[in-house]
Amino acid sequence: MNAIIVSALLGVVMMFSGIVLKNKSLLKYVATGGLLILILANLMQTYGWYTVNVNSHDLLRFSKFGLFFNTIAFAATFLYLILSGKDIEHTGIYPAEYFALIFFVLCGVSIMSSFNGLLMLFLGIEIMSIPLYILTGADKKNLKSNEASLKYFLMGAFSTGIMLLGITLIYGATGSFLLGAQSAINSAAASGAPPRASYLQIAGIILLFVSMSFKVSAAPFHFWTPDVYDGAPSVFTSFMATVVKAAGFFAFIRLFEGQTEILGPTWKILISFVIIATLLVGNITAVFQQSVKRMLAYSSIAQAGFMLFAIYSANDLAKEGILLYATAYSLATIGVFAVLIKMKDYTLDGFNGLAKTEPVLALTTTICLLSLSGIPLTAGFFAKYYMLASMVKAGGAVWLVIVAVIFAAVSVYYYFRVIQSMYFKDGVAETSEITGGFKIGLIFVAALIVLFGLLPSLLLNYFYF
Amino acid sequence: MNTTEILFFFLSAVAIFCACMVLISKNPVHSVLWLVGTFFAISGHYILLNAQFLAIVNIIVYAGAIMVLFLFVIMLMNLNQQNEPQKGFWMKLAGVISGGCFMMVLISLVRQAADLNNKTAMTTDGDIGLIKNLGKVLFSDYVVPFEITSVLFLSAMVGAIVMGKKD
Numbered sequence: 001m002n003a004i005i006v007s008a009l010l011g012v013v014m015m016f017s018g019i020v021l022k023n024k025s026l027l028k029y030v031a032t033g034g035l036l037i038l039i040l041a042n043l044m045q046t047y048g049w050y051t052v053n054v055n056s057h058d059l060l061r062f063s064k065f066g067l068f069f070n071t072i073a074f075a076a077t078f079l080y081l082i083l084s085g086k087d088i089e090h091t092g093i094y095p096a097e098y099f100a101l102i103f104f105v106l107c108g109v110s111i112m113s114s115f116n117g118l119l120m121l122f123l124g125i126e127i128m129s130i131p132l133y134i135l136t137g138a139d140k141k142n143l144k145s146n147e148a149s150l151k152y153f154l155m156g157a158f159s160t161g162i163m164l165l166g167i168t169l170i171y172g173a174t175g176s177f178l179l180g181a182q183s184a185i186n187s188a189a190a191s192g193a194p195p196r197a198s199y200l201q202i203a204g205i206i207l208l209f210v211s212m213s214f215k216v217s218a219a220p221f222h223f224w225t226p227d228v229y230d231g232a233p234s235v236f237t238s239f240m241a242t243v244v245k246a247a248g249f250f251a252f253i254r255l256f257e258g259q260t261e262i263l264g265p266t267w268k269i270l271i272s273f274v275i276i277a278t279l280l281v282g283n284i285t286a287v288f289q290q291s292v293k294r295m296l297a298y299s300s301i302a303q304a305g306f307m308l309f310a311i312y313s314a315n316d317l318a319k320e321g322i323l324l325y326a327t328a329y330s331l332a333t334i335g336v337f338a339v340l341i342k343m344k345d346y347t348l349d350g351f352n353g354l355a356k357t358e359p360v361l362a363l364t365t366t367i368c369l370l371s372l373s374g375i376p377l378t379a380g381f382f383a384k385y386y387m388l389a390s391m392v393k394a395g396g397a398v399w400l401v402i403v404a405v406i407f408a409a410v411s412v413y414y415y416f417r418v419i420q421s422m423y424f425k426d427g428v429a430e431t432s433e434i435t436g437g438f439k440i441g442l443i444f445v446a447a448l449i450v451l452f453g454l455l456p457s458l459l460l461n462y463f464y465f
Numbered sequence: 466m467n468t469t470e471i472l473f474f475f476l477s478a479v480a481i482f483c484a485c486m487v488l489i490s491k492n493p494v495h496s497v498l499w500l501v502g503t504f505f506a507i508s509g510h511y512i513l514l515n516a517q518f519l520a521i522v523n524i525i526v527y528a529g530a531i532m533v534l535f536l537f538v539i540m541l542m543n544l545n546q547q548n549e550p551q552k553g554f555w556m557k558l559a560g561v562i563s564g565g566c567f568m569m570v571l572i573s574l575v576r577q578a579a580d581l582n583n584k585t586a587m588t589t590d591g592d593i594g595l596i597k598n599l600g601k602v603l604f605s606d607y608v609v610p611f612e613i614t615s616v617l618f619l620s621a622m623v624g625a626i627v628m629g630k631k632d
Contacts, residue, residue, distance in 0.1 A: 008616045056609040057606045057607070059609055092627075093632060097626070100623055101620060101627075111613065119610050123613050123617060127613070127620060130620050131620045131623075141632075172580065198578065199574050199580075200574060200578045200581070201580075203571070
């Protein structure tokens with residue numbers, strides 16, 4: 001409860017600091033300080049030092065797993081603000097409101113990491129989505145940003161409608177919003193009788209699956225992703241593609257942990273289809289992109305395909321893996337986007353010769369891209385390894401693992417094209433002004449990626465304390 | 466057939482007819498007006514279920530406030546011309562097939578679901594939709610979601626101001 005309350009309050013604080021502070025460049029320091037408080041509040045609950053207790057009638061349930069995810073999401077946002085905080089100020093004319101909206105998104109994230117009732121899931125997703133629609137359209141003068149915002153809003157509203165229909169059907173079958181509630185026809189049946197499938201519940205779960213797949217941009221519900229990620233201001237794309245997406249996956253895995261038995265073997269066919277489609281669409285389309293920003297949008301679809309493995313296997317390794325994947329993917333994407341924002345030209349040619357003009361930027365981008373493609377010694381390798389290992393442990397779908405490895409090899413191609421143009425092509429990459437602090441921040445992110453790549457146990461052992 | 470059943474079938478027919486007309490009518494203003502009809506029919510269903518409060522709120526909020534807002538937006542943006550671009554044949558066919566499949570699933574769901582066997586609607590003895598019970602549930606079991614909704618509205622308000630304010 002700490003994180004939910006503190007993040008909502010910090011959102012209000014940011015709104016007021018927009019009025020009080022005349023110097024707009026101070027805002028990002030207030031936001032960064034606020035995030036530190038938020039992380040502290042969340043750690044206080046994790047270790048049981050001090051917790052605000054509210055009787056939520058079991059609609060919220062705080063587990064170590066969820067609280068630990070909160071810490072990861074907040075820490076990623078912290079790094080994001082350090083690297084890109086200055087660019088948020090330059091995006092529009094309401095920086096205080098943008099920071100406030102980011103805190104509201106974090107409130108939604110912390111609800112989604114600890115919901116136990118479908119009602120809270122719905123609220124969490126909405127609190128997370130509505131600020132994003134606005135952040136997508138933050139660049140009001142840019143027609144592409146406007147289009148992206150409207151498209152995201154309309155598609156998001158449809159997916160919310162589908163989710164509500166699903167929740168309604170489940171509520172109709174079970175009479176409860178709580179996760180894992182049994183259908184009335186099963187709880188009324190005599191003990192020992194074989195459980196009967198409740199069609200209402202099954203249909204509801206499938207509708208929930210559709211809308212959650214939309215939120216995490218899994219194919220065939222991904223059509224909004226490239227346009228929205230490309231149209232939104234790059235600073236906010238970075239936030240959307242990392243923290244928010246990881247939170248979507250976390251809610252997804254929490255939601256489907258106990259539900260898969262209800263669906264029976266059909267479930268495996270359904271999710272295998274979605275995984276293959278996501279990997280195929282994401283990887284193959286990314287190969288043909290000329291704009292690095294659009295390529296990253298497709299690559300985020302491809303990465304979603306890997307994260308979906310955690311929902312397929314749903315065992316201990318998958319739970320550890322999704323935390324590691326969220327960390328590795330968020331770190332790398334925040335790093336790449338922080339560099340991308342500084343570039344004048346977003347196409348591949350715009351990166352030509354970056355290694356000569358800005359060697360530090362080129363090196364850190366390379367490390368981030370290597371992590372995204374899953375090369376050993378980076379965090380991305382272990383993230384992918386855990387995902388595939390969880391699949392092998394779950395058993396029965398080795399062919400899916402082989403397909404995933406092939407697509408991981410495909411992904412190396414388009415990530416390396418960026419590295420190639422930075423190091424092996426001639427040209428003068430134009431960047432906006434790079435400060436020393438920004439470079440130090442990037443080096444810190446790259447160091448973290450390598451550190452988790454060498455010792456993933458640092459992160460995972462911490463999870464068990 | 467008693468009065469309640471006759472009313473139920475009448476209201477259902479009205480609701481479905483109005484909903485179809487929302488989709489069919491070319492003029493957006495007509496669509497919105499048919500939608501108001503749908504909301505009234507659904508409010509009638511609520512009254513049949515002895516949920517007077519929900520019925521009134523449905524009329525005031527949806528048929529009243531939101532639909533008037535819709536009409537204003539459509540008239541202000543001058544959308545009431547019939548200049549909607551025509552979709553291609555294959556697009557329409559794909560829409561009909563996928564929508565039809567979904568409708569078939571939902572209809573067979575209601576017909577076959579074991580959860581709904583031998584269940585009757587609480588037409589006279591149901592009291593969930595009364596304001597007293599609704600208020601009690603809202604402020605006891607569902608007080609946390611109720612309070613957290615305020616964050617949602619706050620962020621929506623901030624967004625409306627950020628989006629709507631003149632630069």
